[in-house]
Each structure stands twice: as structure tokens, then as C-alpha cells.
Amino acid sequence: MSDPTNNDPLMDDREASTGLSGSTTADTLHPPTELTSSVTGELRRAVLGMNLLVSALAVVLALAIGAVLIALSSPNVIESAGYFFARPLDTVSAIWQSVTSAYSALFQGALINIDALREGDISRAFYPLSETLTVSAPLILAGLAVAIPFRAGLFNIGAQGQMAFAAIGGGFVGFAISLPAGVHLIVSLIAAMLFGAFYAGIVGFLKARTGAHEVITTIMLNYIAIYFLGWVLNQDWFQREGRNDPISPILSDTALFPRFFGDGLRVHAGIVVAVLAVVVLWWTLTKTTLGFKIQTVGANASAARTAGIDVGRIWIAAMLIAGAMAGLAVSMNVNGTDKVVTAGIVGNIGFDAITVALLGRGSPFGVLWAGLLFGGLRAGGLAMQASTGTPIDIVLVLQALIVLFIAAPALVRSVFRIRAGGTEALSLAKGWGT
Amino acid sequence: MTIAMPQKSSDVPLVTIAPPSPRKPIIMTSLAVALGAVFIWMAPSDQVTTFLFNLGDPVISIPDWEFNARIGATVFAILAVLFAAAAWPINARRGSLMLPALGVGVSLVLAFLSWVGADSRIPITGLLQGSLLLAVPLVFGAMSGVLCERSGVININIEGQLLVGAFLGAVVGSLLSNAYLGLLAAPVAGALLGLLLAVFATKYFVDQVVVGVVLNVLAVGLTGFLYTRFLTEEPDLWNNPPLLPTISIPVLSEIPILGPILFDQNVIVYLMYVVVIVIQIALFKTRWGLRLRSVGEHPEAADSVGIRVNRTRFRAVVLGAAVAGLGGAFFTLGSVGAFGREMTAGNGFIALAALIFGRWNPLGALAAALLFGFADNLQNVLSIIGSPIPSQFLLMLPYVVTIFAVVGLVGRVRAPGADGIPFRKS
Numbered sequence: 027m028s029d030p031t032n033n034d035p036l037m038d039d040r041e042a043s044t045g046l047s048g049s050t051t052a053d054t055l056h057p058p059t060e061l062t063s064s065v066t067g068e069l070r071r072a073v074l075g076m077n078l079l080v081s082a083l084a085v086v087l088a089l090a091i092g093a094v095l096i097a098l099s100s101p102n103v104i105e106s107a108g109y110f111f112a113r114p115l116d117t118v119s120a121i122w123q124s125v126t127s128a129y130s131a132l133f134q135g136a137l138i139n140i141d142a143l144r145e146g147d148i149s150r151a152f153y154p155l156s157e158t159l160t161v162s163a164p165l166i167l168a169g170l171a172v173a174i175p176f177r178a179g180l181f182n183i184g185a186q187g188q189m190a191f192a193a194i195g196g197g198f199v200g201f202a203i204s205l206p207a208g209v210h211l212i213v214s215l216i217a218a219m220l221f222g223a224f225y226a227g228i229v230g231f232l233k234a235r236t237g238a239h240e241v242i243t244t245i246m247l248n249y250i251a252i253y254f255l256g257w258v259l260n261q262d263w264f265q266r267e268g269r270n271d272p273i274s275p276i277l278s279d280t281a282l283f284p285r286f287f288g289d290g291l292r293v294h295a296g297i298v299v300a301v302l303a304v305v306v307l308w309w310t311l312t313k314t315t316l317g318f319k320i321q322t323v324g325a326n327a328s329a330a331r332t333a334g335i336d337v338g339r340i341w342i343a344a345m346l347i348a349g350a351m352a353g354l355a356v357s358m359n360v361n362g363t364d365k366v367v368t369a370g371i372v373g374n375i376g377f378d379a380i381t382v383a384l385l386g387r388g389s390p391f392g393v394l395w396a397g398l399l400f401g402g403l404r405a406g407g408l409a410m411q412a413s414t415g416t417p418i419d420i421v422l423v424l425q426a427l428i429v430l431f432i433a434a435p436a437l438v439r440s441v442f443r444i445r446a447g448g449t450e451a452l453s454l455a456k457g458w459g460t
Numbered sequence: 461m462t463i464a465m466p467q468k469s470s471d472v473p474l475v476t477i478a479p480p481s482p483r484k485p486i487i488m489t490s491l492a493v494a495l496g497a498v499f500i501w502m503a504p505s506d507q508v509t510t511f512l513f514n515l516g517d518p519v520i521s522i523p524d525w526e527f528n529a530r531i532g533a534t535v536f537a538i539l540a541v542l543f544a545a546a547a548w549p550i551n552a553r554r555g556s557l558m559l560p561a562l563g564v565g566v567s568l569v570l571a572f573l574s575w576v577g578a579d580s581r582i583p584i585t586g587l588l589q590g591s592l593l594l595a596v597p598l599v600f601g602a603m604s605g606v607l608c609e610r611s612g613v614i615n616i617n618i619e620g621q622l623l624v625g626a627f628l629g630a631v632v633g634s635l636l637s638n639a640y641l642g643l644l645a646a647p648v649a650g651a652l653l654g655l656l657l658a659v660f661a662t663k664y665f666v667d668q669v670v671v672g673v674v675l676n677v678l679a680v681g682l683t684g685f686l687y688t689r690f691l692t693e694e695p696d697l698w699n700n701p702p703l704l705p706t707i708s709i710p711v712l713s714e715i716p717i718l719g720p721i722l723f724d725q726n727v728i729v730y731l732m733y734v735v736v737i738v739i740q741i742a743l744f745k746t747r748w749g750l751r752l753r754s755v756g757e758h759p760e761a762a763d764s765v766g767i768r769v770n771r772t773r774f775r776a777v778v779l780g781a782a783v784a785g786l787g788g789a790f791f792t793l794g795s796v797g798a799f800g801r802e803m804t805a806g807n808g809f810i811a812l813a814a815l816i817f818g819r820w821n822p823l824g825a826l827a828a829a830l831l832f833g834f835a836d837n838l839q840n841v842l843s844i845i846g847s848p849i850p851s852q853f854l855l856m857l858p859y860v861v862t863i864f865a866v867v868g869l870v871g872r873v874r875a876p877g878a879d880g881i882p883f884r885k886s
Contacts, residue, residue, distance in 0.1 A: 095682075095685065099685070099686065099689040099690070181669060183809070232863075232867055236867045238863070238866045238867045239816055239866065241812065241813070241816065242813045242816055242817065242862065242863075242866050243863055243866065245806075245809045245810070245812070245813055245859075246813070246859035246860075246862050246863050247859070247863070249806075249855075249856065249858075249859040250856045250859050250860060250863075253852040253853070253855045253856045254852065254856070256852045257850055257852035257853065260850075260852075380673050381673065381674065381677055384670050384673060384674065417684065417685050417688035417689060419680070419681045419682075419683075419684030419685035419687075419688060420681065420685050421681070422677050422678070422680055422681025422684065422685075423678060423681035423682055423685060424681075425677060425681070426674045426675065426677040426678035426681060427678070429670065429674045429677075430660065430666075430671065430674045430675075430678070433660075433666045433667065433670050433671070433674070434660055434664040434666045436664050437660075437664055
């Protein structure tokens with residue numbers, strides 16, 4: 027079992043259930059499945075999700091490395107290390123103090139404010155959880171915008187631009203027309219989805235018709251969308267009256283996501299939309315012909331073409347879905363938290379989404395969990411920076427390390443000296459070729 | 461396929477070679493005609509455009525050009541159409557269309573400048589010099605991509621490699637108060653990040669796109685964290701590196717126009733010339749380069765003749781990352797001095813685009829990077845002299861040009877055969 031290519035979880039289960047053991051049986055079982063496991067195994071793995079133990083250990087390992095960074099850079103630690111040989115315990119306690127206070131603030135900032143809970147201040151106690159859900163919603167949706175093209179073998183770096191472009195449509199409908207409450211919100215969301223889908227569709231169309239590489243076109247369209255948004259924000263029909271800075275009018279109340287718990291907590295109905303999108307896309311991918319075609323094209327475009335699938339159309343379809351998801355993602359900010367369109371409406375969500383999609387292994391439910399985890403890290407990181415002064419950038423380091431370690435289970439296993447088993451390195455992108 | 465020979469019997473089907481597709485000449489001609497017409501029409505007929513060629517106080521001075529804007533636009537537009545017309549016979553002979561394409565491009569840019577420069581002065585030499593400077597990090601980044609991807613490892617990580625190079629270059633240069641020592645440290649930072657890419661790609665066989673993206677996030681996080689903790693706390697100590705001085709190469713720097721552009725720069729620019737030439741020769745004229753390309757095209761074949769695939773890839777990735785790290789130093793030591801959060805601002809991705817645009821060739825990537833640099837700086841210059849186009853559309857220009865170029869003129873590109881595919885020896 028030391029050969030890393032033969033670690034399909036289903037194969038292990040089958041072996042265990044038949045009660046067969048011994049190397050000869052394993053050898054006779056493995057070779058015929060090896061070829062198919064490279065194609066179907068990948069899909070199964072994506073659905074099965076990740077090996078829980080390795081994932082948990084990956085998070086532990088990432089937190090440990092983060093702790094080293096926090097300790098080494100803490101002013102208190104550096105100061106006490108100056109007289110380390112006189113009073114070594116000072117350094118140890120400074121290290122302990124800096125790491126525990128930072129991580130405790132991170133944890134409480136992501137989930138629940140324990141002090142406030144003791145005091146019975148429910149609203150303040152659950153404020154962190156509300157923030158986590160608020161931040162997660164656009165991350166999950168933008169993560170889907172990257173994940174779906176991944177499944178079709180496309181690398182969509184363009185969620186950023188698709189979101190910026192979609193903000194123009196969704197925002198304009200939100201402030202310029204008047205409709206009854208609810209209907210207005212839905213029309214605004216649809217406008218954002220259409221704008222996003224159009225913008226992402228360009229990429230799929232160019233790829234299908236001319237072979238223009240999607241990595242180039244999405245990067246270029248990101249810049250174009252951001253400058254276009256900047257131009258739109260300076261036009262009379264989009265800029266708020268009496269303002270010189272690039273900002274749109276405030277959206278009508280009828281176009282806003284309802285908040286669950288009044289104005290004290292920011293969490294709004296957008297998170298429900300995000301979860302619904304996850305379910306719908308999971309269903310589309312696994313239960314529909316379109317989903318099957320997307321996965322087939324992603325697994326092997328030339329085989330799919332031979333089998334009669336119009337690969338170009340599937341690429342376009344995957345990008346249209348992606349753009350619609352990016353449109354919903356930016357609506358979380360436009361119709362949810364910000365209530366206006368500004369040049370910075372997208373933030374860095376489109377790029378964070380790439381990490382979310384990777385951690386989620388391109389599967390909708392994986393993206394859901396990854397989005398919640400990163401949303402929690404983000405919300406907690408802000409609280410940590412505010413209360414302990416530890417820069418929020420440590421959250422980026424943690425995110426990167428978690429994805430890296432989960433992607434390389436062999437490394438995690440060797441660090442913790444666990445025997446092989448479970449899923450192997452994930453494979454999503456198919457290189458540059460088509 | 462067998463080449464058909466002229467045969468007596470007419471019932472033997474001949475394998476005929478299809479005539480070359482006129483797609484590219486059609487695109488070039490229509491671009492030249494359409495854009496040329498727009499520029500002529502927009503150029504005011506009663507204003508004078510001035511092109512300046514002198515930068516500073518050159519030894520050999522070139523007189524400024526002053527001409528009527530509309531006449532200038534017309535002349536250059538006609539020139540563009542002539543170049544496009546020249547593409548037709550060359551295409552029919554299956555010749556290289558590079559020169560006519562270049563001619564069309566340059567003529568159209570000059571026609572454009574005749575229009576937007578009406579009633580003002582366009583510093584041609586300054587425009588080109590600035591373009592070269594903006595292209596420097598792109599070139600280094602693209603060279604990193606060439607080395608990695610020719611060996612079969614996708615390098616999405618260029619952005620991160622540039623960033624850590626810029627960071628460590630600034631910090632070491634500042635701590636030691638010596639820009640050249642900072643320049644030595646920058647490739648080390650790039651190589652360390654590349655080491656991670658290499659380990660995860662060739663030892664743990666993690667998807668290379670995943671590692672690349674993740675290492676970018678790691679680079680942003682690490683530099684941002686250290687920047688906040690140290691560089692902003694004591695900027696004089698940590699973030700105050702001296703700038704690399706400009707070195708004028710005697711005689712060469714006095715050549716009109718070209719001299720100040722190419723030979724009156726700091727040492728990173730000269731290193732860039734060396735790196736591009738060395739990589740071009742090493743890849744295509746040496747045994748090392750042949751081996752490197754073989755593991756990128758067909759690792760099984762390379763392995764069967766005794767080339768160690770993963771070791772070759774490992775070294776190529778680390779070397780490439782060091783090159784990118786060196787280029788990153790240009791952001792700090794070569795231009796502004798102090799490090800800033802996320803100061804590479806997507807240049808690594810533009811370098812990646814230049815790499816693909818340049819078809820994974822060092823010289824092609826160089827040309828693409830120079831094009832990006834030019835479009836970027838054109839926008840800078842136009843925003844200074846003031847132009848009739850909204851600034852946002854000028855800012856979009858380089859990216860729109862790239863999309864058109866990729867769609868129309870480059871079309872389908874072919875990556876190295878095994879790019880992105882891990883090699884597991886069976």
C-alpha cells in the first residue's frame with residue numbers, strides 16, 4: 027500500500043468488506059482498476075470529499091506553523107528574548123501568551139463571543155457567527171464560479187472581473203427602478219446574474235470559437251471590468267447626485283436582502299441563497315445530462331469530443347453558470363452588506379474564491395465547507411487584528427497552508443507518521459492543453 | 461502523410477495541400493483599414509502634433525517632428541494598409557507574418573498618436589524608455605515561466621515569486637544599506653518559494669495549479685504579515701533600501717533614441733538582456749536545454765533514455781523561481797525603493813499571459829512583455845498630456861489589445877506536451 031497511486035478509498039473499503047487480505051489478493055485486485063480509477067476515482071473522490079483525519083491534521087499543522095510565525099514576530103517575545111539567558115521563562119510565557127491570545131481571539135471572532143455569552147448579551151455573543159456567515163456567502167458563491175469551470179477543465183481566474191461587471195447590472199436595477207419589495211430584489215439578482223453570465227460567457231465563447239486561452243482572457247477581462255466599473259461610476263446615470271467620488275446611489279430598501287436579526291447583526295438572507303446555489307449546482311453536476319457532460323469534458327476533452335459531446339458548448343455553458351454565480355456573489359455585497367456600488371465592491375473575493383474552490387475540490391458541497399471555513403478565518407482574523415494587533419495577513423498564511431497540506435496528504439501523513447490510506451493528491455486543472 | 465508525386469494515371473487520388481488560410485491577412489487588413497479610418501476621421505485637421513525624440517541633453521540631438529495631425533494620421537494609416545497588403549503574398553508563400561504584423565502595429569500606433577497628440581507634444585523616446593522599464597518584471601517573470609513550463613511544471617506562482625523577491629531585496633538592501641546585496645538576496649527568496657513549488661509538484665505530485673495559486677496566497681500573506689509587523693514599525697531600519705544607480709554604457713548610450721532607451725539603465729535591465737539571451741541559447745542549443753525540453757514534452761521517453769525527469773524538473777523550477785525573484789527586486793531596488801503591500805499588483809499574471817502569448821519561447825515572451833509594457837506606458841503618457849478618451853478606457857487598452865491579439869493573431873497555442881502532468885516512474 028505504499029504506492030501512492032493505488033489509494034482509492036472505495037478500493038480500500040471493498041477490500042475490507044470482502045475480508046480478503048494479503049499482498050497477493052491486493053495485487054490481483056489493483057491492476058485492473060488502476061486505469062479506471064484515475065478517471066472515475068477522481069470524480070468519486072470529489073464527491074466523497076476529503077479524508078477527515080488528514081484534513082483535521084492539515085489544519086492543526088497549519089495552525090502550528092502560524093503559531094511559530096505569531097510567536098517569532100510578537101514584540102513581547104522579541105523583547106523578552108533579549109534577556110533570554112537571564113530569565114528564560116519570560117520568553118516562554120511571552121510566546122504562550124502571544125499565541126493563545128491571538129488564536130483565542132481568532133476563534134471567538136469567528137464563532138462566538140464567550141464573554142458576552144456569560145453576560146447574557148445574546149446579540150453580542152453571536153455577532154462573530156453572524157459575521158462569519160455574512161463573509162462566507164459571497165465566498166461560497168464566488169467559489170462556485172471557479173469550481174464549475176474547473177469541473178469542465180477550465181481555470182476561471184476571472185471571478186473578480188465577472189463580479190465587478192455584474193455589480194453594474196445588479197446595482198443599477200437596485201437603485202434606478204422601483205418595484206415591490208421582494209420582486210425588486212429578485213429582479214436585481216437576475217440582472218446581476220445575467221451581467222455576470224454575459225461577461226464570463228465571452229471567455230467561453232472565445233475559447234470555443236478561437237481557442238483563446240481562458241487564463242489569458244480572464245486575466246485581461248478582470249482589468250477591463252474594473253476600469254469599466256470605474257468609468258460607469260463616474261457617469262451621470264450611475265453616480266450618486268452631488269458626489270464627485272465614484273459611488274452609486276444607495277439601493278432602494280425593496281432591493282435589499284432581509285436581515286434575520288434586525289440591524290444589530292449583519293447576517294442576511296444571502297447565505298440562504300448561497301446554500302441553495304450549492305444544492306442546485308450539486309444536483310446539476312450529479313443528476314443532469316449537462317452535469318455529466320461538464321464532468322466528461324473536464325475529465326478528457328478529446329474523449330468527450332469523440333463521444334459526440336460539443337465541447338465548445340459545454341465550455342460556454344460552464345462559463346455562463348460561473349458568471350451567474352459570480353453575479354450572485356457580488357450581490358451579497360451590493361444588496362446585502364454595502365447597499366451601494368463602489369469601485370472596491372468586489373474586494374478580493376474573486377481571488378479568494380480560487381483558494382475556496384481548490385480546498386473544496388471543485389465539488390459544490392466542498393466549496394460550501396471551504397467557504398464557511400475561510401469566511402470564519404476572515405471574520406476571526408479581523409477580530410484578532412483589532413484585539414491583539416496580530417496582522418490579519420496571518421489568515422492568508424493559514425489558508426494557504428491548509429490547502430497545501432490537504433492537497434498533499436502524503437506530507438501530512440509523514441509528519442504525523444500515519445500509515446497510508448485515504449484519498450490522494452487532488453487533481454483539478456488539466457494543464458494548459460484542452 | 462506521403463507527399464503526392466505527379467503521376468501519370470489520373471485515377472490515383474492525389475493528396476492535395478490546402479492553400480494557406482487567409483484568416484490572418486484578412487484580420488490585419490481589416491484592422492488597418494478600420495482603425496486607420498477612425499484615426500484619420502478623429503484627427504483634427506487644424507492642429508499640429510509634435511513628436512519629441514530628445515531625452516535630457518543628448519550628444520546627438522534629433523530635431524522634433526511637427527506635422528498637421530490629420531495629415532500625419534493619414535500617412536501612417538496608409539502605411540499600415542500597405543504593410544497589411546504585403547502580408548497577402550507572404551501568407552500565400554507560407555512565410556512568416558511577423559514583420560508585416562509589426563509594421564501594421566507600429567503604423568497604427570503612430571497614426572493613433574498623431575490623433576491623440578494633436579496640439580501637444582509626445583515624447584517618443586521617453587515613451588519607449590518607460591515601456592522597457594515597465595516590461596522588466598514581466599520579462600523576468602515570463603522567463604521563470606519558460607524554464608518551469610518547458611520542463612513540464614505549470615508556474616502560476618510567478619506573482620508570488622516576484623513579490624518575495626521584491627520583499628527580500630528591499631529588506632536586505634535596507635538592513636545592509638547596499639542595493640547590490642539586496643539584489644543578491646532577491647533570487648534567494650524566489651528560489652525558496654520555487655523550492656516549495658518544486659517539492660510539492662515533483663515529490664508529492666500535488667496539482668501544480670493548486671500549488672501555484674496557494675503559494676501566491678502564502679507569499680501575499682507572509683510578506684503582508686512581516687510588512688505590518690516589522691517594515692511599518694521601523695521603516696528606516698527595515699524598509700529604506702538605496703536605489704540601484706543608473707549605469708550609462710559608454711558610446712552605446714549615446715546612440716540617438718536607442719541609446720537612452722536600452723543602455724542608460726540600472727543593472728537589473730542589463731541582467732534582463734543577459735538572462736533572456738542565455739535562456740534562449742541554453743534551451744535550444746545545449747544538451748541541458750534539450751533534456752529540459754524533453755522532460756516537458758515527453759517524460760516517459762526522456763526517462764527511458766536515463767534522464768531523471770523529476771530531478772530535472774525540480775532544478776528547472778528552482779532556477780526559474782530565482783530568475784523571477786531577481787525580477788521582483790526591480791519593484792523595490794530598481795524603481796521605487798521601499799516595499800509596499802502586494803506591490804507586484806498582478807504583474808505575475810501579466811507575465812503568465814506574456815508567456816502563453818509568446819508561445820513558451822523566451823524571445824516570444826520577451827516581445828509580448830514589451831508589448832504589455834508599451835501599452836501600459838502609452839496610457840501613462842496619454843494621461844499626462846491629456847487625451848480625448850476617458851482615462852479608464854486608456855487603462856483598459858493593454859488588456860483589450862491582448863485579447864484581440866490572442867484571439868485574432870495567435871489563436872490556438874500549444875503548451876509543452878507534458879506541462880502540468882506529474883511524472884510517476886512506474
